[in-house]
Amino acid sequence: xxxxxxxxxxxxxxxxxxxxxxxxxxxxxxxxxxxxxxxxxxxxxxxxxxxxxxxxxxxxxxxxxxxxxxxxxxxxxxxxxxxxxxxxxxxxxxxxxxxxxxxxxxxxxxxxxxxxxxxxxxxxxxxxxxxxxxxxxxxxxxxxxxxxxxxxxxxxxxxxxxxxxxxxxxxxxxxxxxxxxxxxxxxxxxxxxxxxxxxxxxxxxxxxxxxxxxxxxxxxxxxxxxxxxxxxxxxxxxxxxxxxxxxxxxxxxxxxx
Amino acid sequence: xxxxxxxxxxxxxxxxxxxxxxxxxxxxxxxxxxxxxxxxxxxxxxxxxxxxxxxxxxxxxxxxxxxxxxxxxxxxxxxxxxxxxxxxxxxxxxxxxxxxxxxxxxxxxxxxxxxxxxxxxxxxxxxxxxxxxxxxxxxxxxxxxxxxxxxxxxxxxxxxxxxxxxxxxxxxxxxxxxxxxxxxxxxxxxxxxxxxxxxxxxxxxxxxxxxxxxxxxxxxxxxxxxxxxxxxxxxxxxxxxxxxxxxxxxxxxxxxxxxxxxxxxxxxxxxxxxxxxxxxxxxxxxxxxxxxxxxxxxxxxxxxxxxxxxxxxxxxxxxxxxxxxxxxxxxxxxxxxxxxxxxxxxxxxxxxxxxxxxxxxxxxxxxxxxxxxxxxxxxxxxxxxxxxxxxxxxxxxxxxxxxxxxxxxxxxxxxxxxxxxxxxxxxx
Numbered sequence: 001x002x003x004x005x006x007x008x009x010x011x012x013x014x015x016x017x018x019x020x021x022x023x024x025x026x027x028x029x030x031x032x033x034x035x036x037x038x039x040x041x042x043x044x045x046x047x048x049x050x051x052x053x054x055x056x057x058x059x060x061x062x063x064x065x066x067x068x069x070x071x072x073x074x075x076x077x078x079x080x081x082x083x084x085x086x087x088x089x090x091x092x093x094x095x096x097x098x099x100x101x102x103x104x105x106x107x108x109x110x111x112x113x114x115x116x117x118x119x120x121x122x123x124x125x126x127x128x129x130x131x132x133x134x135x136x137x138x139x140x141x142x143x144x145x146x147x148x149x150x151x152x153x154x155x156x157x158x159x160x161x162x163x164x165x166x167x168x169x170x171x172x173x174x175x176x177x178x179x180x181x182x183x184x185x186x187x188x189x190x191x192x193x194x195x196x197x198x199x200x201x202x203x204x205x206x207x208x209x210x211x212x213x214x215x216x217x218x219x220x221x222x223x224x225x226x227x228x229x230x231x232x233x234x235x236x237x238x239x240x241x242x243x244x245x246x247x248x249x250x251x252x253x254x255x256x257x
Numbered sequence: 258x259x260x261x262x263x264x265x266x267x268x269x270x271x272x273x274x275x276x277x278x279x280x281x282x283x284x285x286x287x288x289x290x291x292x293x294x295x296x297x298x299x300x301x302x303x304x305x306x307x308x309x310x311x312x313x314x315x316x317x318x319x320x321x322x323x324x325x326x327x328x329x330x331x332x333x334x335x336x337x338x339x340x341x342x343x344x345x346x347x348x349x350x351x352x353x354x355x356x357x358x359x360x361x362x363x364x365x366x367x368x369x370x371x372x373x374x375x376x377x378x379x380x381x382x383x384x385x386x387x388x389x390x391x392x393x394x395x396x397x398x399x400x401x402x403x404x405x406x407x408x409x410x411x412x413x414x415x416x417x418x419x420x421x422x423x424x425x426x427x428x429x430x431x432x433x434x435x436x437x438x439x440x441x442x443x444x445x446x447x448x449x450x451x452x453x454x455x456x457x458x459x460x461x462x463x464x465x466x467x468x469x470x471x472x473x474x475x476x477x478x479x480x481x482x483x484x485x486x487x488x489x490x491x492x493x494x495x496x497x498x499x500x501x502x503x504x505x506x507x508x509x510x511x512x513x514x515x516x517x518x519x520x521x522x523x524x525x526x527x528x529x530x531x532x533x534x535x536x537x538x539x540x541x542x543x544x545x546x547x548x549x550x551x552x553x554x555x556x557x558x559x560x561x562x563x564x565x566x567x568x569x570x571x572x573x574x575x576x577x578x579x580x581x582x583x584x585x586x587x588x589x590x591x592x593x594x595x596x597x598x599x600x601x602x603x604x605x606x607x608x609x610x611x612x613x614x615x616x617x618x619x620x621x622x623x624x625x626x627x628x629x630x631x632x633x634x635x636x637x638x639x640x641x642x643x644x645x646x647x648x649x650x651x652x653x654x655x656x657x658x659x660x661x662x663x664x665x666x667x668x669x670x671x672x673x674x675x676x677x678x679x680x681x682x683x684x685x
Binding site (some may be wrong): 052053055056057058060066069073075076098099100101102103104105125126127128130131136149150151152154155156159172177179180182 | 265273274275276277279280282283420421426427430433434437438441531535537538539540546548550551552553554
């Protein structure tokens with residue numbers, strides 16, 4: 001069983017997922033960050049593939065992405081660095097990024113290479129669902145890679161049903177209409193939307209992201225979703241690169257306890 | 258039509274809507290409604306009246322006698338520079354502001370490079386009384402100051418974009434992010450035939466008035482509506498597609514698009530996307546793209562802010578792939594020379610973007626007496642500082658070199674009109 005499905009089988013509440021950008025704050029930290037996150041009992045990790053033009057991201061992730069590219073990070077180097085990650089790390093790992101880097105790598109080569117590393121899923125927010133169905137679904141399924149799609153407060157019910165059908169693990173529920181790291185509160189509108197989605201009884205688990213930055217917002221989101229993803233707040237917490245491991249430990253502790 | 262967008266938003270292998278889910282409802286809403294709105298009688302009536310009475314269309318098709326004689330062709334200039342706001346950009350902003358009104362949007366955002374699209378957007382927003390926010394790379398804010406001042410006077414907020422190379426690509430990123438953050442009340446007026454479907458098709462339709470007029474005007478002036486060749490500059494490609502559109506099916510009309518080559522392909526300091534790009538995704542569409550092997554978008558370079566873009570409209574990628582349009586390049590230097598040539602031989606100061614199209618005159622082997630149309634996409638007011646610096650530089654060079662580069666230049670004092678002792682005429 002794919003590790004993502006295994007996780008959701010074992011745990012349905014308060015799933016903590018962390019996003020960070022590979023190659024930031026420095027080259028050679030990707031593997032360390034993953035290992036330290038697991039040690040601190042994070043449930044799942046999204047490893048960000050840096051991209052020059054991250055359209056859906058706010059300033060924090062934009063800057064981390066730019067820094068990572070200046071540091072020399074590429075998708076190839078990223079995969080080389082985490083080649084042996086499964087020797088130690090057991091929790092689900094996903095890659096998240098923009099479609100163009102994967103498209104240039106070659107979608108089949110990408111799925112094949114990440115499968116052999118032990119990556120469980122992929123989040124590519126700008127890969128259209130239609131294109132996925134027409135061209136890439138077969139490839140993802142051949143290698144057992146779980147694609148994760150996003151829904152937002154503006155996504156129609158019909159489309160959410162379609163996304164639910166296409167998804168094989170969880171749906172990424174974007175908490176509000178914004179780029180990443182812009183809002184650090186969940187407003188009433190978001191809550192109404194979470195309730196609406198919860199009542200739809202979708203077959204997939206729901207993991208919320210965007211606007212979850214601390215214990216308060218994480219606990220709030222876990223009332224409506226199976227868990228939450230923290231990205232910008234974590235990226236910011238480790239941006240200086242100083243005392244990296246203790247910064248990670250401290251940040252996760254503030255969310256959990 | 259063979260070169261039109263298909264039902265799923267593609268031109269051959271290019272196009273589509275590669276957008277995050279956050280943009281999906283807005284883009285879908287536009288896709289479902291734009292043709293209905295454009296085809297409605299009320300839209301057509303208002304659009305055509307504004308093009309005529311507000312923009313000043315049809316723009317003239319002018320026979321350039323001196324350049325015709327020089328190049329042994331019959332050269333016609335399509336004078337989009339004479340439009341209100343000084344370029345072809347207003348054809349599109351008039352259309353899109355009416356679409357925004359039909360969709361009930363109250364807030365308008367746009368990106369701009371040279372500032373021509375920003376001014377054209379701020380203009381139509383002022384006319385409709387709508388809020389207007391223009392995203393402009395910080396580099397471009399500095400090099401296109403007169404246009405920034407115009408936008409501000411028109412009531413727009415100009416947001417200098419500090420990310421990336423601080424030019425057109427980054428301004429577009431920031432406009433898209435703004436749209437993600439303000440989805441319900443905002444319409445994004447994209448300025449070129451780029452972006453997710455339906456933008457490339459919508460902008461193409463609004464700009465196609467250029468070739469529609471060329472057909473009529475050429476028929477009146479020459480008895481035939483088809484020239485042998487049409488030339489236009491291409492960045493995103495809106496003026497080029499406007500000039501080509503109604504000729505796409507007339508396969509014996511040669512269509513030439515001129516890309517900005519900056520300091521030259523071999524230096525890497527270029528914006529010639531077709532020449533060095535590969536298929537990829539930028540700003541929501543699959544097209545030719547300047548990028549690294551890792552799929553990172555490369556920062557382009559051109560002296561012309563309006564052509565300084567690492568992508569190209571998907572319709573142009575398709576016209577390139579199907580060999581319908583020939584793509585050539587002109588460097589900064591070639592464009593500057595061509596701008597000076599048109600200025601001194603016809604009394605028309607072109608925009609730096611347009612100057613790239615004019616540079617093609619020296620690069621193409623024409624048949625003697627063939628009919629050529631060049632789209633004069635914009636006027637050069639905004640580029641006076643660049644031109645002034647260029648003229649000053651020429652005058653520093655020794656006279657042999659002046660002859661060598663093929664143009665006579667008067668001493669600086671004459672350029673500024675202080676001295677009438679002009680000791681020579683322009684020697685082409």
